[in-house]
Amino acid sequence: MAAVAVSSLLAQFAPVAPESPNAEGIRDSWLFISIFVFAIFVLVESLLIAFVWKYRRQKRGRFADAAQVHGATKLELAWTAGPVVVLFLIAAFVFIELPGIKDVPDAAAGEEQLEIKVSGRQFYWEYEYPNGVIAVDTMQAPVGVPVRLEVSAPDADVIHSWWIPSLGGKIDAIPGTTNETWFQAETEGTYSGQCAELCGLEHARMLASVEVVSQDEFDAWLAERADDPAELGQEEWEGVCAKCHGMNGEGGIGPRIAGSPTLTDAEALGNLVHNGRGAMPAVGAGWTDEQIRALVSYLTENPPSGS
Numbered sequence: 001m002a003a004v005a006v007s008s009l010l011a012q013f014a015p016v017a018p019e020s021p022n023a024e025g026i027r028d029s030w031l032f033i034s035i036f037v038f039a040i041f042v043l044v045e046s047l048l049i050a051f052v053w054k055y056r057r058q059k060r061g062r063f064a065d066a067a068q069v070h071g072a073t074k075l076e077l078a079w080t081a082g083p084v085v086v087l088f089l090i091a092a093f094v095f096i097e098l099p100g101i102k103d104v105p106d107a108a109a110g111e112e113q114l115e116i117k118v119s120g121r122q123f124y125w126e127y128e129y130p131n132g133v134i135a136v137d138t139m140q141a142p143v144g145v146p147v148r149l150e151v152s153a154p155d156a157d158v159i160h161s162w163w164i165p166s167l168g169g170k171i172d173a174i175p176g177t178t179n180e181t182w183f184q185a186e187t188e189g190t191y192s193g194q195c196a197e198l199c200g201l202e203h204a205r206m207l208a209s210v211e212v213v214s215q216d217e218f219d220a221w222l223a224e225r226a227d228d229p230a231e232l233g234q235e236e237w238e239g240v241c242a243k244c245h246g247m248n249g250e251g252g253i254g255p256r257i258a259g260s261p262t263l264t265d266a267e268a269l270g271n272l273v274h275n276g277r278g279a280m281p282a283v284g285a286g287w288t289d290e291q292i293r294a295l296v297s298y299l300t301e302n303p304p305s306g307s
Protein backbone atom coordinates (compact mmCIF):
# COMPACT_ATOMS: atom_id res chain seq x y z
CA MET A 1 0.00 0.00 0.00
CA ALA A 2 2.71 2.41 1.05
CA ALA A 3 4.70 1.70 -2.11
CA VAL A 4 1.63 2.43 -4.24
CA ALA A 5 1.03 5.68 -2.37
CA VAL A 6 4.65 6.75 -2.79
CA SER A 7 4.74 5.89 -6.48
CA SER A 8 1.49 7.72 -7.15
CA LEU A 9 2.85 10.70 -5.25
CA LEU A 10 6.04 10.62 -7.33
CA ALA A 11 3.95 10.37 -10.49
CA GLN A 12 2.55 13.80 -9.64
CA PHE A 13 6.01 15.23 -10.17
CA ALA A 14 6.76 13.27 -13.32
CA PRO A 15 6.08 14.59 -16.81
CA VAL A 16 2.86 13.36 -18.46
CA ALA A 17 3.08 10.11 -20.42
CA PRO A 18 4.77 10.94 -23.73
CA GLU A 19 2.85 10.28 -26.94
CA SER A 20 5.41 11.58 -29.42
CA PRO A 21 9.15 10.86 -29.83
CA ASN A 22 10.19 14.39 -28.81
CA ALA A 23 8.09 14.19 -25.64
CA GLU A 24 9.82 10.87 -24.91
CA GLY A 25 13.21 12.60 -25.18
CA ILE A 26 12.07 15.22 -22.67
CA ARG A 27 10.70 12.60 -20.28
CA ASP A 28 13.92 10.52 -20.52
CA SER A 29 16.09 13.56 -19.81
CA TRP A 30 13.91 14.37 -16.83
CA LEU A 31 14.26 10.82 -15.47
CA PHE A 32 18.03 10.77 -16.01
CA ILE A 33 18.53 14.07 -14.20
CA SER A 34 16.15 12.96 -11.43
CA ILE A 35 18.38 9.99 -10.56
CA PHE A 36 21.20 12.37 -9.62
CA VAL A 37 18.88 14.89 -7.98
CA PHE A 38 17.41 12.19 -5.77
CA ALA A 39 20.77 10.57 -4.92
CA ILE A 40 22.40 13.92 -4.09
CA PHE A 41 19.43 14.96 -1.98
CA VAL A 42 19.58 11.75 0.07
CA LEU A 43 23.39 11.95 0.42
CA VAL A 44 23.47 15.60 1.50
CA GLU A 45 20.55 15.37 3.91
CA SER A 46 21.80 12.19 5.59
CA LEU A 47 25.31 13.59 6.02
CA LEU A 48 23.83 16.77 7.41
CA ILE A 49 21.79 14.90 10.00
CA ALA A 50 24.73 12.57 10.82
CA PHE A 51 27.15 15.44 11.37
CA VAL A 52 24.69 17.50 13.39
CA TRP A 53 24.42 14.49 15.67
CA LYS A 54 28.11 13.55 15.70
CA TYR A 55 29.46 17.04 16.41
CA ARG A 56 26.78 18.18 18.84
CA ARG A 57 28.03 20.18 21.79
CA GLN A 58 27.71 17.55 24.52
CA LYS A 59 29.85 18.55 27.50
CA ARG A 60 31.85 21.25 25.79
CA GLY A 61 31.43 24.67 27.32
CA ARG A 62 28.86 26.90 25.72
CA PHE A 63 31.39 29.37 24.31
CA ALA A 64 34.31 26.92 23.78
CA ASP A 65 35.40 26.37 20.16
CA ALA A 66 34.73 22.97 18.65
CA ALA A 67 37.64 20.92 17.26
CA GLN A 68 39.03 22.79 14.22
CA VAL A 69 39.39 20.28 11.38
CA HIS A 70 41.18 21.18 8.17
CA GLY A 71 42.98 19.45 5.35
CA ALA A 72 41.47 16.27 3.89
CA THR A 73 42.95 16.11 0.40
CA LYS A 74 41.17 12.97 -0.75
CA LEU A 75 37.79 14.19 0.44
CA GLU A 76 38.29 17.60 -1.15
CA LEU A 77 39.31 16.03 -4.47
CA ALA A 78 36.29 13.75 -4.34
CA TRP A 79 33.78 16.51 -3.74
CA THR A 80 35.28 18.54 -6.56
CA ALA A 81 35.56 15.72 -9.09
CA GLY A 82 32.20 14.11 -8.22
CA PRO A 83 30.03 17.07 -9.28
CA VAL A 84 32.14 17.57 -12.41
CA VAL A 85 31.45 13.97 -13.42
CA VAL A 86 27.73 14.32 -12.63
CA LEU A 87 27.42 17.54 -14.65
CA PHE A 88 29.33 15.99 -17.51
CA LEU A 89 27.04 12.94 -17.59
CA ILE A 90 23.92 15.14 -17.52
CA ALA A 91 25.25 17.43 -20.26
CA ALA A 92 26.27 14.46 -22.42
CA PHE A 93 22.86 12.78 -22.03
CA VAL A 94 20.97 15.97 -22.84
CA PHE A 95 23.14 16.74 -25.88
CA ILE A 96 22.53 13.22 -27.17
CA GLU A 97 18.75 13.57 -26.67
CA LEU A 98 18.48 17.14 -27.94
CA PRO A 99 18.38 16.57 -31.71
CA GLY A 100 15.54 14.05 -31.26
CA ILE A 101 13.61 16.63 -29.24
CA LYS A 102 14.29 19.74 -31.26
CA ASP A 103 14.78 18.77 -34.88
CA VAL A 104 11.78 18.16 -37.05
CA PRO A 105 12.43 14.77 -38.68
CA ASP A 106 13.19 15.03 -42.38
CA ALA A 107 10.43 13.67 -44.53
CA ALA A 108 11.73 10.45 -46.04
CA ALA A 109 11.10 10.00 -49.75
CA GLY A 110 7.44 9.27 -50.31
CA GLU A 111 6.61 9.76 -46.65
CA GLU A 112 3.95 12.22 -45.76
CA GLN A 113 4.51 15.19 -43.55
CA LEU A 114 1.92 17.73 -42.55
CA GLU A 115 2.61 21.38 -41.90
CA ILE A 116 0.30 23.53 -39.79
CA LYS A 117 0.71 27.21 -39.04
CA VAL A 118 -0.01 27.92 -35.39
CA SER A 119 -0.77 31.49 -34.37
CA GLY A 120 -1.01 32.56 -30.74
CA ARG A 121 -3.50 35.39 -30.33
CA GLN A 122 -5.39 37.03 -27.50
CA PHE A 123 -6.75 34.56 -26.29
CA TYR A 124 -6.94 31.71 -28.71
CA TRP A 125 -4.90 29.48 -30.99
CA GLU A 126 -5.52 29.75 -34.70
CA TYR A 127 -4.41 26.93 -36.98
CA GLU A 128 -4.00 27.09 -40.72
CA TYR A 129 -3.76 23.87 -42.71
CA PRO A 130 -2.04 23.54 -46.09
CA ASN A 131 -5.35 23.79 -48.00
CA GLY A 132 -6.24 27.05 -46.23
CA VAL A 133 -8.65 25.56 -43.70
CA ILE A 134 -8.67 27.52 -40.44
CA ALA A 135 -9.47 26.10 -37.02
CA VAL A 136 -9.49 27.58 -33.54
CA ASP A 137 -8.13 26.02 -30.31
CA THR A 138 -8.71 22.38 -31.31
CA MET A 139 -6.20 21.01 -33.80
CA GLN A 140 -6.87 17.88 -35.82
CA ALA A 141 -3.92 15.73 -36.80
CA PRO A 142 -3.41 12.31 -38.34
CA VAL A 143 -1.85 9.54 -36.23
CA GLY A 144 1.70 8.42 -37.06
CA VAL A 145 2.46 11.35 -39.39
CA PRO A 146 5.17 13.88 -38.54
CA VAL A 147 3.42 17.24 -38.07
CA ARG A 148 5.60 20.30 -38.41
CA LEU A 149 4.28 23.35 -36.58
CA GLU A 150 5.24 26.87 -37.64
CA VAL A 151 4.51 28.87 -34.51
CA SER A 152 4.14 32.62 -34.49
CA ALA A 153 2.15 35.51 -33.03
CA PRO A 154 0.65 37.84 -35.63
CA ASP A 155 -0.43 40.54 -33.21
CA ALA A 156 2.33 43.03 -32.66
CA ASP A 157 3.02 43.02 -28.96
CA VAL A 158 2.06 39.81 -27.18
CA ILE A 159 4.06 36.61 -26.76
CA HIS A 160 2.34 33.27 -26.23
CA SER A 161 3.74 29.79 -25.82
CA TRP A 162 2.46 26.62 -27.45
CA TRP A 163 2.56 23.61 -25.14
CA ILE A 164 0.89 20.22 -25.39
CA PRO A 165 3.00 18.34 -22.82
CA SER A 166 2.42 14.81 -24.12
CA LEU A 167 3.34 15.92 -27.64
CA GLY A 168 6.57 17.77 -26.89
CA GLY A 169 8.03 20.80 -25.19
CA LYS A 170 7.00 24.42 -25.10
CA ILE A 171 7.69 26.67 -28.02
CA ASP A 172 7.20 30.42 -27.84
CA ALA A 173 4.92 32.23 -30.27
CA ILE A 174 6.75 35.52 -30.79
CA PRO A 175 5.68 38.44 -33.00
CA GLY A 176 7.93 38.82 -36.04
CA THR A 177 9.53 35.39 -35.64
CA THR A 178 8.51 31.92 -36.67
CA ASN A 179 9.58 29.10 -34.38
CA GLU A 180 9.37 25.50 -35.41
CA THR A 181 8.38 22.46 -33.46
CA TRP A 182 6.79 19.16 -34.31
CA PHE A 183 5.11 16.01 -33.06
CA GLN A 184 4.32 12.60 -34.34
CA ALA A 185 1.47 11.21 -32.29
CA GLU A 186 1.72 7.50 -31.65
CA THR A 187 -1.88 6.82 -30.70
CA GLU A 188 -5.25 8.35 -31.47
CA GLY A 189 -6.79 10.46 -28.77
CA THR A 190 -7.15 13.99 -27.48
CA TYR A 191 -4.10 15.67 -25.99
CA SER A 192 -4.52 18.91 -24.17
CA GLY A 193 -2.34 21.77 -23.11
CA GLN A 194 -2.46 25.51 -22.93
CA CYS A 195 -0.70 28.77 -23.55
CA ALA A 196 2.37 28.73 -21.31
CA GLU A 197 3.29 32.41 -21.43
CA LEU A 198 1.29 34.99 -19.50
CA CYS A 199 -0.37 36.92 -22.30
CA GLY A 200 -3.08 38.99 -20.69
CA LEU A 201 -6.34 38.86 -18.75
CA GLU A 202 -7.74 35.67 -20.22
CA HIS A 203 -4.42 33.81 -20.53
CA ALA A 204 -5.67 31.02 -18.26
CA ARG A 205 -8.48 30.28 -20.70
CA MET A 206 -6.16 30.03 -23.66
CA LEU A 207 -6.40 26.27 -23.83
CA ALA A 208 -5.33 24.12 -26.73
CA SER A 209 -5.93 20.54 -27.68
CA VAL A 210 -4.87 18.21 -30.43
CA GLU A 211 -7.29 15.55 -31.62
CA VAL A 212 -5.31 12.76 -33.18
CA VAL A 213 -7.37 10.67 -35.59
CA SER A 214 -6.72 8.17 -38.37
CA GLN A 215 -5.40 9.49 -41.67
CA ASP A 216 -8.77 8.77 -43.34
CA GLU A 217 -10.71 10.61 -40.68
CA PHE A 218 -8.31 13.51 -40.90
CA ASP A 219 -8.58 13.74 -44.69
CA ALA A 220 -12.37 13.62 -44.45
CA TRP A 221 -12.41 16.33 -41.78
CA LEU A 222 -10.10 18.58 -43.78
CA ALA A 223 -12.15 18.21 -46.96
CA GLU A 224 -15.40 18.84 -45.10
CA ARG A 225 -14.07 21.95 -43.40
CA ALA A 226 -12.87 23.30 -46.73
CA ASP A 227 -16.41 22.99 -48.17
CA ASP A 228 -18.38 24.06 -45.16
CA PRO A 229 -17.01 26.52 -42.60
CA ALA A 230 -20.05 26.19 -40.28
CA GLU A 231 -17.95 24.58 -37.56
CA LEU A 232 -15.42 27.40 -37.85
CA GLY A 233 -18.11 29.93 -36.84
CA GLN A 234 -18.83 28.00 -33.67
CA GLU A 235 -15.12 27.67 -32.86
CA GLU A 236 -14.66 31.39 -33.35
CA TRP A 237 -17.56 32.22 -31.07
CA GLU A 238 -16.45 29.84 -28.32
CA GLY A 239 -12.72 30.33 -28.70
CA VAL A 240 -12.49 34.03 -29.47
CA CYS A 241 -15.64 35.96 -28.43
CA ALA A 242 -17.07 33.94 -25.54
CA LYS A 243 -13.89 33.85 -23.46
CA CYS A 244 -14.45 37.53 -22.66
CA HIS A 245 -18.14 38.09 -23.42
CA GLY A 246 -19.53 34.86 -21.90
CA MET A 247 -20.67 31.68 -23.61
CA ASN A 248 -24.18 33.11 -23.98
CA GLY A 249 -23.05 36.66 -24.58
CA GLU A 250 -24.02 37.50 -21.00
CA GLY A 251 -20.84 39.48 -20.39
CA GLY A 252 -17.79 38.80 -18.26
CA ILE A 253 -14.44 40.47 -18.78
CA GLY A 254 -16.06 42.16 -21.77
CA PRO A 255 -19.53 43.72 -21.87
CA ARG A 256 -22.78 41.85 -22.45
CA ILE A 257 -23.28 41.44 -26.19
CA ALA A 258 -26.36 39.23 -26.42
CA GLY A 259 -28.91 40.89 -28.69
CA SER A 260 -26.41 43.31 -30.18
CA PRO A 261 -27.18 43.95 -33.85
CA THR A 262 -23.42 43.92 -34.55
CA LEU A 263 -23.34 40.14 -34.11
CA THR A 264 -25.26 39.55 -37.31
CA ASP A 265 -23.94 42.45 -39.35
CA ALA A 266 -20.94 41.20 -41.31
CA GLU A 267 -19.60 44.68 -41.98
CA ALA A 268 -19.91 45.98 -38.42
CA LEU A 269 -18.61 42.73 -36.91
CA GLY A 270 -15.73 42.61 -39.37
CA ASN A 271 -14.82 46.17 -38.50
CA LEU A 272 -14.95 45.41 -34.78
CA VAL A 273 -12.80 42.26 -34.82
CA HIS A 274 -10.35 43.69 -37.35
CA ASN A 275 -9.74 46.91 -35.42
CA GLY A 276 -10.85 46.34 -31.85
CA ARG A 277 -12.61 49.03 -29.86
CA GLY A 278 -11.70 50.65 -26.55
CA ALA A 279 -10.33 47.95 -24.24
CA MET A 280 -11.10 45.21 -26.75
CA PRO A 281 -8.05 44.14 -28.77
CA ALA A 282 -8.27 43.55 -32.52
CA VAL A 283 -8.93 39.88 -31.89
CA GLY A 284 -9.50 39.10 -35.53
CA ALA A 285 -6.97 41.38 -37.22
CA GLY A 286 -6.26 39.75 -40.55
CA TRP A 287 -9.37 37.56 -40.55
CA THR A 288 -10.61 36.86 -44.04
CA ASP A 289 -14.15 37.61 -45.21
CA GLU A 290 -14.80 33.92 -44.99
CA GLN A 291 -13.83 33.85 -41.32
CA ILE A 292 -16.16 36.79 -40.62
CA ARG A 293 -18.98 35.18 -42.62
CA ALA A 294 -18.55 31.92 -40.68
CA LEU A 295 -18.99 33.79 -37.40
CA VAL A 296 -21.98 35.83 -38.61
CA SER A 297 -23.75 32.78 -39.97
CA TYR A 298 -23.17 30.85 -36.75
CA LEU A 299 -24.49 33.73 -34.66
CA THR A 300 -27.48 34.22 -36.95
CA GLU A 301 -28.46 30.60 -36.45
CA ASN A 302 -27.47 30.44 -32.79
CA PRO A 303 -28.12 33.88 -31.28
CA PRO A 304 -26.59 34.07 -27.79
CA SER A 305 -29.37 33.88 -25.19
CA GLY A 306 -27.78 36.36 -22.78
CA SER A 307 -28.02 34.13 -19.71
Ligand SMILES: [Cu+2]
Nearest residue numbers: 160195199206
Ligand atom coordinates in the same frame (compact mmCIF):
# COMPACT_ATOMS: atom_id res chain seq x y z
CU1 LIG B 1 -1.39 33.21 -24.71
